[in-house]
Amino acid sequence: MTDSVQQQVFEIIAKQAKLDVSSVQPESTLKDLGVASLEVIETIFDIEEHFDITLPEQENADFNAETVQSLVDAVQKALDDKAAAGNGNDA
8 A cells, every 4th residue: 555645745845845754744834844935836846746636726825834734635635636537547
């Protein structure tokens, strides 16, 4: 069985922030973890590429200030939407 979505997102964030994955907590924000604004964009791209999804661009989305858990939830929703659309092929 593959790692959970949460674990995979945590690992991507930890790699980008150059932190141990154990320091990434659901209630952390990317800003709390020391991820700079440009790195936030790179992190989102890495997550989208890893899961082969596109996270919705919301006008008020501030991934820098939102919690890591809210990012995990957004990834899970995108994966669920992708599966529901019938595009859930394993690549």
